[in-house]
Amino acid sequence: MEENKTIIEALIFASDNPLSADRVAEIIPDVKKDEINRLIRELMREYEERRGGLYIQEVAGGFQFRSRENLGSWINRMKGGKSLMLSPAAMETLAVVAYRQPVVKAEIDRVRGVDVSGSLRGLLEKKFVRIMGRKDVPGKPIIYGTTKKFLEVFNLKDLSELPTLRELKDLKNET
Amino acid sequence: MEENKTIIEALIFASDNPLSADRVAEIIPDVKKDEINRLIRELMREYEERRGGLYIQEVAGGFQFRSRENLGSWINRMKGGKSLMLSPAAMETLAVVAYRQPVVKAEIDRVRGVDVSGSLRGLLEKKFVRIMGRKDVPGKPIIYGTTKKFLEVFNLKDLSELPTLRELKDLKNET
Amino acid sequence: MGYEIKLDIFEGPLDLLLYLIRKNEIDIYNIPIALITEQYLAHLDMMRSLNLDLAGEYLVLASTLLHIKSKMLLPVEEDEHDEDEPDPRDELVRQLLEYQQFKEAALKLETRPLLNRDVFKRGFIAETGADYDDQEMAVELNVFDLVEAFHKIISTVEKGDSLEIDVEKMSLTEKMNDIMERLTEKGDLTFAELLGVSGSKMMLLYTFLAILELMRQRMIRVYQGCSFGVIRVCLAVEA
Numbered sequence: 001m002e003e004n005k006t007i008i009e010a011l012i013f014a015s016d017n018p019l020s021a022d023r024v025a026e027i028i029p030d031v032k033k034d035e036i037n038r039l040i041r042e043l044m045r046e047y048e049e050r051r052g053g054l055y056i057q058e059v060a061g062g063f064q065f066r067s068r069e070n071l072g073s074w075i076n077r078m079k080g081g082k083s084l085m086l087s088p089a090a091m092e093t094l095a096v097v098a099y100r101q102p103v104v105k106a107e108i109d110r111v112r113g114v115d116v117s118g119s120l121r122g123l124l125e126k127k128f129v130r131i132m133g134r135k136d137v138p139g140k141p142i143i144y145g146t147t148k149k150f151l152e153v154f155n156l157k158d159l160s161e162l163p164t165l166r167e168l169k170d171l172k173n174e175t
Numbered sequence: 176m177e178e179n180k181t182i183i184e185a186l187i188f189a190s191d192n193p194l195s196a197d198r199v200a201e202i203i204p205d206v207k208k209d210e211i212n213r214l215i216r217e218l219m220r221e222y223e224e225r226r227g228g229l230y231i232q233e234v235a236g237g238f239q240f241r242s243r244e245n246l247g248s249w250i251n252r253m254k255g256g257k258s259l260m261l262s263p264a265a266m267e268t269l270a271v272v273a274y275r276q277p278v279v280k281a282e283i284d285r286v287r288g289v290d291v292s293g294s295l296r297g298l299l300e301k302k303f304v305r306i307m308g309r310k311d312v313p314g315k316p317i318i319y320g321t322t323k324k325f326l327e328v329f330n331l332k333d334l335s336e337l338p339t340l341r342e343l344k345d346l347k348n349e350t
Numbered sequence: 351m352g353y354e355i356k357l358d359i360f361e362g363p364l365d366l367l368l369y370l371i372r373k374n375e376i377d378i379y380n381i382p383i384a385l386i387t388e389q390y391l392a393h394l395d396m397m398r399s400l401n402l403d404l405a406g407e408y409l410v411l412a413s414t415l416l417h418i419k420s421k422m423l424l425p426v427e428e429d430e431h432d433e434d435e436p437d438p439r440d441e442l443v444r445q446l447l448e449y450q451q452f453k454e455a456a457l458k459l460e461t462r463p464l465l466n467r468d469v470f471k472r473g474f475i476a477e478t479g480a481d482y483d484d485q486e487m488a489v490e491l492n493v494f495d496l497v498e499a500f501h502k503i504i505s506t507v508e509k510g511d512s513l514e515i516d517v518e519k520m521s522l523t524e525k526m527n528d529i530m531e532r533l534t535e536k537g538d539l540t541f542a543e544l545l546g547v548s549g550s551k552m553m554l555l556y557t558f559l560a561i562l563e564l565m566r567q568r569m570i571r572v573y574q575g576c577s578f579g580v581i582r583v584c585l586a587v588e589a
Contacts, residue, residue, distance in 0.1 A: 078198070164497075264362075329464060
């Protein structure tokens with residue numbers, strides 16, 4: 001493939017936003033605008049003719065690689081399986097449960113300083129946190145703890161493998 | 176193009192991390208593992224022969240679209256300068272973790288002859304290094320190892336692809 | 351010449367020592383310890399005079415060098431100098447070679463085609479139909495983030511709260527979780543069943559402590575049918 005075309009292809013591919021021909025011209029100033037436009041059209045046509053899983057789309061004043069629309073359900077299937085991500089809020093709630101368990105919700109609320117109902121529910125759904133029982137005190141509050149899945153996902157043999165705050169602080173001592 | 180191949184191509188493209196053949200098999204269960212592997216190899220070869228701006232790299236236990244190495248300078252130009260690299264101290268710490276894992280901090284300190292707290296923490300934050308558990312010796316020190324991200328960034332299929340350490344006896348000749 | 355420029359780029363005392371050995375073109379297996387010690391100390395002085403932060407490790411190695419030097423100066427009787435007598439430099443040489451091995455490995459790693467420096471993956475894409483959620487905000491799961499999250503929270507919480515955690519406490523917690531799980535499953539268990547085949551004395555102790563703690567927290571109840579009867583343990587509140 002012609003070198004300028006490979007450069008343009010790589011630029012479109014790696015760009016975080018749709019890449020305009022003007023921007024390409026700024027990056028490779030030796031190549032004329034017309035020529036850049038021609039090469040982009042050529043690339044688009046190639047991907048079109050190839051009929052593979054991706055193509056170049058003109059969008060928002062620029063060009064961008066995309067996966068074919070009719071394959072969206074497969075991609076959703078891939079992304080859906082990846083529930084192994086947590087929002088920072090969920091991570092904090094999980095941290096309090098992990099280190100302070102067995103723990104009641106009021107205590108998690110207190111430590112985090114917010115109502116954790118939402119993130120706690122999410123963690124229960126993801127099966128990182130479970131209901132361990134109830135306390136025999138007024139109101140019979142629910143007690144929460146972590147699950148086996150939690151250990152699995154975080155790659156821990158048991159809870160004693162969780163790093164302690166002391167160990168975290170030791171790492172902070174910059175040399 | 177054959178439909179399964181377009182699906183696989185789109186999946187590899189859309190995945191945020193290197194996509195393993197096993198994961199593809201989970202997503203499209205009707206296609207046999209052997210067939211998936213064959214199609215991936217075919218795609219890799221096509222991009223190889225095309226000699227365009229991108230190709231599929233086998234890395235970190237999976238497959239990933241990447242821009243060609245010789246085009247890196249153009250992309251850096253677009254992105255505004257070379258991004259991060261690790262400091263020499265961090266690189267040394269990373270090398271010890273990579274080759275000696277699972278390894279405790281005291282051992283890294285010993286090999287490097289300095290307290291590695293700072294660089295170790297940085298590597299944990301950058302997700303090149305992870306906590307693997309605790310060593311079953313008095314004091315139960317934390318053991319460290321490298322992450323998938325380490326493999327991905329350093330372009331390694333797996334740890335066995337790490338360049339072999341030079342034998343100690345060969346080292347003396349050059350000092 | 352060029353010392354000053356080099357001073358702050360040593361990655362530690364071993365690195366400085368390797369530099370001196372290379373600069374003097376010395377055989378690493380036969381280091382002239384007096385010469386190297388002198389140059390090493392001179393470098394430390396220079397670093398001090400430039401107010402560079404001298405990590406303690408530099409001084410430790412200085413004293414090691416001085417110690418080896420003094421040992422080398424001890425008169426050795428001819429017939430005493432046999433093969434069994436280890437060279438006082440051996441340990442240092444081994445350490446230097448090992449360090450050099452990793453220093454080289456680090457340099458080699460850096461010459462690989464690195465992601466985001468030499469090769470790039472695709473930029474962000476917004477696909478049609480794909481539910482991206484707050485994925486950009488989301489963090490990958492690892493233990494380090496978990497302990498950091500906890501640290502962040504408790505450093506804002508009032509002091510005096512006994513939030514310190516240690517390995518023992520978490521081992522106990524592990525046991526408590528285990529007991530609660532078994533009780534939820536089985537309804538009730540005898541004391542003996544709970545202590546059961548706990549294995550080591552240590553595990554037995556943890557199990558016992560866990561039972562006490564769960565009682566204190568009113569999560570389980572322990573009762574005895576009659577004196578000398580079987581001690582039974584059950585959940586404080588029916589599941």
